[in-house]
Amino acid sequence: xxxxxxxxxxxxxxxxxxxxxxxxxxxxxxxxxxxxxxxxxxxxxxxxxxxxxxxxxxxxxxxxxxxxxxxxxxxxxxxxxxxxxxxxxxxxxxxxxxxxxxxxxxxxxxxxxxxxxxxxxxxxxxxxxxxxxxxxxxxxxxxxxxxxxxxxxxxxxxxxxxxxxxxxxxxxxxxxxxxxxxxxxxxxxxxxxxxxxxxxxxxxxxxxxxxxxxxxxxxxxxxxxxxxxxxxxxxxxxxxxxxxxxxxxxxxxxxxxxxxxxxxxxxxxxxxxxxxxxxxxxxxxxxxxxxxx
Ligand code: UTP
Numbered sequence: 001x002x003x004x005x006x007x008x009x010x011x012x013x014x015x016x017x018x019x020x021x022x023x024x025x026x027x028x029x030x031x032x033x034x035x036x037x038x039x040x041x042x043x044x045x046x047x048x049x050x051x052x053x054x055x056x057x058x059x060x061x062x063x064x065x066x067x068x069x070x071x072x073x074x075x076x077x078x079x080x081x082x083x084x085x086x087x088x089x090x091x092x093x094x095x096x097x098x099x100x101x102x103x104x105x106x107x108x109x110x111x112x113x114x115x116x117x118x119x120x121x122x123x124x125x126x127x128x129x130x131x132x133x134x135x136x137x138x139x140x141x142x143x144x145x146x147x148x149x150x151x152x153x154x155x156x157x158x159x160x161x162x163x164x165x166x167x168x169x170x171x172x173x174x175x176x177x178x179x180x181x182x183x184x185x186x187x188x189x190x191x192x193x194x195x196x197x198x199x200x201x202x203x204x205x206x207x208x209x210x211x212x213x214x215x216x217x218x219x220x221x222x223x224x225x226x227x228x229x230x231x232x233x234x235x236x237x238x239x240x241x242x243x244x245x246x247x248x249x250x251x252x253x254x255x256x257x258x259x260x261x262x263x264x265x266x267x268x269x270x271x272x273x274x275x276x277x278x279x280x281x282x283x284x285x286x287x288x289x290x291x292x293x
Contacts, residue, residue, distance in 0.1 A: 014106075
């Protein structure tokens with residue numbers, strides 16, 4: 001049987017972003033910029049690089065800036081055109097998905113990531129789909145989701161992006177019980193959400209990139225609560241082990257947890273160093289700062 005293409009991506013952006021207060025009091029966490037681009041735009045561009053055609057945002061209260069960001073901005077466009085600011089015009093919208101390719105639904109209550117994904121069920125329908133968490137930002141040669149869709153074209157089933165974390169951090173992530181390894185794919189034998197370091201089955205952690213089969217919706221439908229009394233996506237996936245193929249992909253690249261202040265600052269430095277026009281200045285500042293502290 002041929003493996004159907006992944007055409008749709010879900011972006012859960014309904015979280016409260018409490019770790020970034022007060023910055024996130026009136027602004028969605030996903031609009032925080034790394035250098036000059038909001039986190040959510042990196043995620044959408046990554047999805048496009050993986051061939052995604054439909055973009056589904058699961059939003060919540062106070063997230064309207066995200067909708068505005070993925071829309072034309074006529075007044076600004078006109079002003080830039082009048083002033084012949086061509087470079088700025090490109091920054092405004094060349095990356096926008098086509099009209100009608102973006103859809104929004106509201107989570108209504110922040111009951112957890114699993115609940116956010118379940119809210120997208122009618123927009124996804126009966127086909128495989130990707131989930132991208134914008135606060136996990138990946139700096140890589142090949143877009144992380146593209147690495148995953150390539151692996152999916154061979155393996156099918158569910159695929160999650162994984163990386164090793166320090167054992168003392170396993171209680172922050174969904175952790176894999178690994179089975180057989182084939183190249184960069186690891187078979188998933190079990191999954192545990194936020195296990196204590198002493199009981200974690202490995203140090204292989206899931207990051208915010210998933211390719212999922214629509215069957216996950218029937219599991220999420222049950223609304224079972226897990227860690228933190230939230231409806232956890234990891235738990236719904238764990239319940240599916242043994243049905244479809246299920247793999248973790250050790251992706252190439254560096255992941256930054258931008259939901260965390262230190263991770264967000266690291267991402268800004270790393271992405272600034274990738275930019276030719278900023279590299280020398282930023283590097284000189286870092287060297288200077290290190291020498292004087
Ligand atoms: P986090 O665990 O980082 O929660 O969510 P948060 O609310 O965004 O941030 P903090 O911890 O309060 O600072 C991980 C991802 O799941 C989404 C978030 O938007 C984020 O991308 N999420 C989480 C939802 O969409 N809905 C939820 O109910 C919970």
